[in-house]
Amino acid sequence: MTQMDSVTAVLIDGPLLTLEELAGACGMRVQWVVQKVQDELLGATAGEPMSWRFGSAELTRCRRLAGIEQMFEVNQEAAAFMVDLIEEVAQLRRQLRLAQAGGPHGAAA
Amino acid sequence: MDFKDYYKVLGLAQTAAPDEVKKAYRKLARKFHPDVSKEADAATRMQDINEAYAVLSDAEKRAAYDELSRQPRDRGQFEAPRDWDGRFSDHSGDPAGASDFFANLFGQAGHAKRSPAFKMRGQDHHAGIEIELADAYHGAQRALSVQVQQIGADGHVSATQRTLDVHIPKGVKEGQQLRLATLGGAGIGGAPSGDLYLEIHFKPNAQYRTDGRDVYQQIPVAPWEAAVGASIEVPTPAGRVQVSVPAGSQTGRKLRLKGRGIPAHPPGDLYLVLEVVLPPATTERHKELYATMAREMAFDPREKMGA
Numbered sequence: 001m002t003q004m005d006s007v008t009a010v011l012i013d014g015p016l017l018t019l020e021e022l023a024g025a026c027g028m029r030v031q032w033v034v035q036k037v038q039d040e041l042l043g044a045t046a047g048e049p050m051s052w053r054f055g056s057a058e059l060t061r062c063r064r065l066a067g068i069e070q071m072f073e074v075n076q077e078a079a080a081f082m083v084d085l086i087e088e089v090a091q092l093r094r095q096l097r098l099a100q101a102g103g104p105h106g107a108a109a
Numbered sequence: 110m111d112f113k114d115y116y117k118v119l120g121l122a123q124t125a126a127p128d129e130v131k132k133a134y135r136k137l138a139r140k141f142h143p144d145v146s147k148e149a150d151a152a153t154r155m156q157d158i159n160e161a162y163a164v165l166s167d168a169e170k171r172a173a174y175d176e177l178s179r180q181p182r183d184r185g186q187f188e189a190p191r192d193w194d195g196r197f198s199d200h201s202g203d204p205a206g207a208s209d210f211f212a213n214l215f216g217q218a219g220h221a222k223r224s225p226a227f228k229m230r231g232q233d234h235h236a237g238i239e240i241e242l243a244d245a246y247h248g249a250q251r252a253l254s255v256q257v258q259q260i261g262a263d264g265h266v267s268a269t270q271r272t273l274d275v276h277i278p279k280g281v282k283e284g285q286q287l288r289l290a291t292l293g294g295a296g297i298g299g300a301p302s303g304d305l306y307l308e309i310h311f312k313p314n315a316q317y318r319t320d321g322r323d324v325y326q327q328i329p330v331a332p333w334e335a336a337v338g339a340s341i342e343v344p345t346p347a348g349r350v351q352v353s354v355p356a357g358s359q360t361g362r363k364l365r366l367k368g369r370g371i372p373a374h375p376p377g378d379l380y381l382v383l384e385v386v387l388p389p390a391t392t393e394r395h396k397e398l399y400a401t402m403a404r405e406m407a408f409d410p411r412e413k414m415g416a
Contacts, residue, residue, distance in 0.1 A: 006274045009287035009307065013280070013373075025233045025306060027203075056286040060308070063235070064144065071138045086144045098318050098325060 015045050015053035022054045026066045036065060041080040061087070112187035113210045115161035115174065123175065127166070134162040152237070159204035160211050170215050177214070189213050203232070212258060212266040212294075231258075231294035231303035238287070238307040240277060242317050242324065245371045246346045248279035255305065258295045266295070275307075280373040282322050285309045317346070322377025324370045325363075329386045330354055345369065345379055352381060360385045 010016075023030045034049050036042040042062055044052040054062070061083060068079040116123055119133045140146060141154040148154065164170045180190070187210070203216055240249060253273045258266050277287065286306050293303025311319060318325045328343055338356035342349055347369040354364070362383045370377020390396045402408075 005271060006276070007289055007292070008276045009278065009289050011278050011281055012286040012288060012306075024230070024303070025235075027232060056284060056308075059286050059306070060284065067142075071142070072135060089145075094320065098320055100318075 012056045012059065015055045015058075017054040017059060019049055019052050019054075022059060022062055025059055026062045028062075028066050032066075033062065036062065036076065036080075039076065041065065041076060110187055110209050110213070112178070112182055113157075113160070113208060114178075115164050118157050118161040119165065121165070123178075125165075127168075130162070130165045134158065134166070156204065156207075160207050163204055163207075164211070164215055174214075209258070209266055209268050216266065226298065228298035228300040229296065230300045231296040233303040233306060234293040235306045235308070237310055238277075239310050239312045240281070242311050242314060242319065242346050242371075244277055244279075245281050245311070246279060249277045251275045251277055253307075255292060257292065257302075260295045260297055277309075280322075280371060281309050282371055282377075283309060283311055283319055319371070319377075322371035322373055323380065324377060325380045325382055327384050328352075328364075328381045329384050330358070332385055332387060335359065335383065335385045343381060345381075347379060354383065358383050358385075 017025065019030055019033055023033045026033070030049075033042070037044045037049070037052065042065070043058055044054060064083045064086060065076070065079050068074065068082050069076060072079075074082075116125070119125075119130065119137065121129060121133050125133070137158045138155070141148060141151045141158060143152045143155055146155075164174050177187075177190070180187075204211070207216060238251065238253070240251070243249075244251075251274075253275045255271055255273060256268045257271050258268050260266055273289070273292070275287075275289065281287070286308055289305040289307065291302040292305035296302050311317075316327055324346065326343075326345060328341075330339070330341065333339070334341060334354050335358040336356065338358075339354045341352055341354055343352050345366070347366075350366065350369070352364060352366075355362075360383060364381040364383070366379040366381065368376045369379035388395070390399050
C-alpha cells in the first residue's frame with residue numbers, strides 16, 4: 001500500500017544535534033562520542049557534554065569514524081587519520097572541480 | 110521476502126573460516142566504501158556487505174542462518190519459521206537500514222519476541238538526496254519513496270512503502286544534512302521510531318560549481334565584449350542580471366555579485382567566470398574580418414614564449 005505524506009525536512013544548519021542525537025545517528029553509545037570530543041578527534045561547541053551541539057559536518061565525520069572503526073577494527077586514532085585523509089581527498093576534489101570552473105583556485109581575476 | 114545469500118554477497122563458500130569471512134569483508138569494504146569507491150552502486154553494495162558480515166561474523170547468527178538456508182523455498186521466496194524466536198541479544202553490530210530479511214531474522218525485533226516489556230527507540234537511517242542548485246535558491250518539494258518498517262507485537266517486521274512529499278528548505282548547501290523525524294527504523298515495544306537523515310548533494314552541472322554557499326558560474330562572452338567592455342544580460346540561479354564586463358577582460362576573470370550566491374544569513378556570493386569564445390570563421394566575410402585583425406592589430410599571443 002502506498003501512502004502520500006507531506007513532510008518538512010529540518011536542515012541541520014549550524015550546531016543543532018545534541019550529544020545523544022549524534023550518538024544515535026551514528027549507531028554508537030554516547031560515551032563513544034564523548035571520547036572522540038575529549039581526544040579532539042571531533043569538534044563540538046564549548047561547555048559540558050550534555051550542552052554540546054553538533055552540525056552536519058560533525059555528523060558526517062562522526063559516521064565515518066564509526067564506520068571505519070567497525071569495518072577495519074582499528075583504534076580511534078587510526079580511524080581519525082583515515083577520515084582526515086578522506087576529508088582531504090574530498091576537499092581536493094572540490095578544489096579541482098572549482099579550478100576547472102575558474103573558482104577561487106582557478107584562473108586569476 | 111527474498112532470501113539473501115550472504116555468502117554470495119561476500120564471495121565466499123559456506124565452508125569459509127572466520128578469518129576468511131573477515132578478510133573478504135575488509136577487501137570488499139575497501140572496494141565499496143562510499144567515500145572512496147567509484148562504483149555507482151557503492152552505497153547499496155556496502156549496505157549488503159555490512160549486513161552479510163553482521164551475520165557471518167557472529168558464530169551464533171551464522172549457525173542459525175546456515176540452518177535457515179537449508180530449508181526449501183518457493184521460487185526464492187522465504188518465510189521465517191513459525192518457531193523462530195529471535196534469540197539474538199547482541200545488536201551492537203547491526204547495520205543501520207538493514208533489509209527486511211535481516212530485520213526479521215537477526216535484528217532488534219527479535220527482542221520483542223522474547224520480552225514484551227523490551228523497549229528501544231528505532232535506528233536512525235541515512236541516505237543521500239540529489240537536488241538542483243536552483244532548489245537551494247528557492248526551496249523545493251521532492252517526492253521521496255521510503256520503506257518504513259513496523260514491528261508488530263509478535264516481533265515480526267513488516268514494511269510499508271511510503272511516498273513522501275519532502276519540503277527542502279532554501280539555503281541548503283552541499284554536504285548538509287536534512288532530518289526527517291520518525292522516518293527511520295521502527296521503535297520496539299512502543300518506543301519512538303528513529304529519524305531519517307538525508308545528505309544533500311547537488312546534481313552535477315556543467316555551468317555551476319559551489320564552494321559552501323558561494324556559486325561559480327561560467328559565462329561565455331564574445332571577444333569584442335571582453336576587449337572593449339559591454340553590458341550583458343545573464344541568466345543566473347538568482348534570476349536575470351545585467352552585468353558590466355570590464356574592458357580588457359580575459360578568460361577566467363571573475364565578476365563578483367555580492368549576496369547572489371545561495372541564500373542564507375549571510376548569503377553566499379555569485380562569481381561569474383568569464384570565458385572568451387571565438388566566433389567561427391565560416392564565411393569569406395568572417396575570414397576577411399579575422400585577416401583584417403591580424404594585419405592591423407599586430408598581436409602575438411606567444412610573445413612571452415620568445416617565439
